[in-house]
Amino acid sequence: MALVAKPPTREDYAMRRSTSDRLVTLGLALVALLWVGPYLWMVATSFKSLDELVRAPAWPIPSHFRLDAYREVFATLPVWRYTLNTLVMAALIGALQAALALPAGYALAKLTFRGRRPAFLMVMACLMIPPQVTFVPVFMMLGPLGLVNTMTALVVPFAVSAFGTFLVRQALLAVPNELIEAARLDGAGELTIIYRILGPLVRPTLAAMFLFSFVYHYSDYFWPLMMTTDDHVRTLPVAIALLREQGTGVRWHIVMAGNVVLTLPVLVLFVLAQRRILRAVTARGLS
Amino acid sequence: MSLRPTKAFHPYAMLAPTLVLLGLFSIVPLGVAFHRSFFAWDLLTPAEPVGFDNYRFLWSSGELLEVGWRTLAYSVVVVSASLTLGLALALALNREGRFYAFVRSAVFSAYVVSWVAVGLLWLWLLDPQAGLVARVTRGLGWTPVDWLGNPKVVLFTLAGVTVWKITGYAMVIFLAGLKDVPRSVLEAAALDGAGPWQRFHRIVWPLLRPTAAFVGTTSLILSFQAFDIVRVMTQGGPVRSSTIFVYAIYEQVFVNLRIGRASALTVVFFLLLVGLTGLQWRWWRNRPRAKTTL
Numbered sequence: 001m002a003l004v005a006k007p008p009t010r011e012d013y014a015m016r017r018s019t020s021d022r023l024v025t026l027g028l029a030l031v032a033l034l035w036v037g038p039y040l041w042m043v044a045t046s047f048k049s050l051d052e053l054v055r056a057p058a059w060p061i062p063s064h065f066r067l068d069a070y071r072e073v074f075a076t077l078p079v080w081r082y083t084l085n086t087l088v089m090a091a092l093i094g095a096l097q098a099a100l101a102l103p104a105g106y107a108l109a110k111l112t113f114r115g116r117r118p119a120f121l122m123v124m125a126c127l128m129i130p131p132q133v134t135f136v137p138v139f140m141m142l143g144p145l146g147l148v149n150t151m152t153a154l155v156v157p158f159a160v161s162a163f164g165t166f167l168v169r170q171a172l173l174a175v176p177n178e179l180i181e182a183a184r185l186d187g188a189g190e191l192t193i194i195y196r197i198l199g200p201l202v203r204p205t206l207a208a209m210f211l212f213s214f215v216y217h218y219s220d221y222f223w224p225l226m227m228t229t230d231d232h233v234r235t236l237p238v239a240i241a242l243l244r245e246q247g248t249g250v251r252w253h254i255v256m257a258g259n260v261v262l263t264l265p266v267l268v269l270f271v272l273a274q275r276r277i278l279r280a281v282t283a284r285g286l287s
Numbered sequence: 288m289s290l291r292p293t294k295a296f297h298p299y300a301m302l303a304p305t306l307v308l309l310g311l312f313s314i315v316p317l318g319v320a321f322h323r324s325f326f327a328w329d330l331l332t333p334a335e336p337v338g339f340d341n342y343r344f345l346w347s348s349g350e351l352l353e354v355g356w357r358t359l360a361y362s363v364v365v366v367s368a369s370l371t372l373g374l375a376l377a378l379a380l381n382r383e384g385r386f387y388a389f390v391r392s393a394v395f396s397a398y399v400v401s402w403v404a405v406g407l408l409w410l411w412l413l414d415p416q417a418g419l420v421a422r423v424t425r426g427l428g429w430t431p432v433d434w435l436g437n438p439k440v441v442l443f444t445l446a447g448v449t450v451w452k453i454t455g456y457a458m459v460i461f462l463a464g465l466k467d468v469p470r471s472v473l474e475a476a477a478l479d480g481a482g483p484w485q486r487f488h489r490i491v492w493p494l495l496r497p498t499a500a501f502v503g504t505t506s507l508i509l510s511f512q513a514f515d516i517v518r519v520m521t522q523g524g525p526v527r528s529s530t531i532f533v534y535a536i537y538e539q540v541f542v543n544l545r546i547g548r549a550s551a552l553t554v555v556f557f558l559l560l561v562g563l564t565g566l567q568w569r570w571w572r573n574r575p576r577a578k579t580t581l
Binding site: 027028031032034036038041042053054100101104107115116119125126130133136138156157159165180181190220221225226240241252259262267271278 | 394533
């Protein structure tokens with residue numbers, strides 16, 4: 001008599017599925033902890049006192065919520081000025097990139113003229129030249145001009161984004177020529193066409209570009225570190241990183257308080273504008 | 288079909304700011320770096336022409352190979368780990384529900400936060416005495432690893448922290464790619480008796496492969512350009528064991544004041560990036576499209 005295995009019933013499948021589902025959920029909860037935990041630890045540390053940090057460094061919850069570390073950060077650093085420097089720099093870069101990409105993208109997408117192809121190729125070639133390649137020569141070029149330690153050195157090298165120009169050109173390719181011809185017939189000048197008619201039409205692209213560039217430059221450490229040597233136009237990330245270098249080693253509550261000051265605005269912006277940021281990132285990736 | 292400009296100079300005026308600035312801050316610097324790579328210069332005394340000496344030094348001292356291998360090792364770990372993890376998370380999180388949305392946001396948030404913040408945070412977590420990781424390790428009765436002080440480990444620690452930061456990027460791009468996988472096909476396959484592995488292997492992966500190639504090459508180029516995390520967490524140490532390419536250039540300029548050598552390193556670095564970009568453009572041609580036909 002052959003032994004016939006009982007075919008698995010519906011319940012068997014449901015059982016198996018729910019165990020594996022539970023395992024996946026458990027794994028995902030661990031993943032969430034691995035990513036959120038460090039932020040919580042940062043915040044918890046920033047509310048502790050030095051004494052507590054030395055005595056029980058692994059105890060997660062501070063015994064008293066102390067603001068001492070924040071007070072010290074604000075006392076030792078002109079936090080507001082650095083924040084203002086950083087915001088002005090990031091906003092200027094974002095605005096200039098959008099303002100300059102529009103006319104350039106328009107010429108490349110819509111107008112016939114001699115040299116269009118080489119101009120386009122030049123823009124594309126510049127995609128291959130990141131700041132990590134240009135910082136040494138740019139530093140040498142700006143030094144003799146007295147431009148190191150100025151807002152100019154922080155903003156102007158990024159006023160044009162090759163990738164942004166490319167994105168705007170792509171977006172403008174989809175705009176029908178008739179629209180531009182009609183505007184011309186109505187007597188609109190080219191500047192009006194670019195900024196008043198085409199600008200609003202490609203607004204999602206411009207917004208994504210601005211947002212990406214703003215967040216990137218607000219957090220940028222590399223370029224401001226290279227181009228500033230004193231605290232004249234120092235930006236927040238550079239200043240916060242210096243907290244640790246000046247620190248005596250155990251004053252982690254102060255470093256973490258500075259880190260919260262640096263991170264919180266970005267995390268708030270992230271929560272508020274997550275969809276837009278996601279779109280900006282995937283647009284960059286998939287356009 | 289294109290339009291004729293109303294005035295012949297218009298297109299040139301529209302492109303002038305863009306092309307001038309790109310020229311000044313991307314193309315001219317390349318030329319300057321190339322030119323300076325044939326000089327010995329310390330910024331203080333006049334530069335002296337030395338021919339190929341800078342390149343020769345970088346090669347014969349072993350500096351170039353050491354830095355190159357280190358950068359490659361770091362990048363390979365970063366790319367393979369963030370790609371695998373990002374894909375796994377995208378597959379597990381590609382569904383509705385608050386919990387899944389929360390995990391997606393948590394992982395992606397690290398990509399938005401600055402490198403300085405991430406570097407400082409992990410510096411504290413990995414602190415050999417008071418850091419949480421060492422405490423937990425000791426609490427479990429194991430000997431803690433000297434994550435940042437051991438020259439054999441430090442590069443992989445940096446790679447691990449980088450993976451923590453950029454996995455969200457890979458995950459998000461994979462999630463966008465998964466939108467192109469038609470649900471009806473997956474359901475039909477499931478009805479025909481295809482298990483999860485078969486469905487992934489036969490349907491999902493072939494559709495995601497261009498996305499994977501794109502994420503892979505993009506993260507490879509970005510990890511070659513890593514600097515912030517090295518500067519914040521290790522300053523290239525201990526004993527230069529985490530000195531990767533951009534940090535090596537920085538060190539030549541701001542620590543050693545050797546502009547010529549820094550320029551030569553910059554030129555080599557640029558050529559490497561061109562090679563990697565060529566690789567990327569080969570994949571870019573079969574890049575993920577908005578709509579995939581099946």
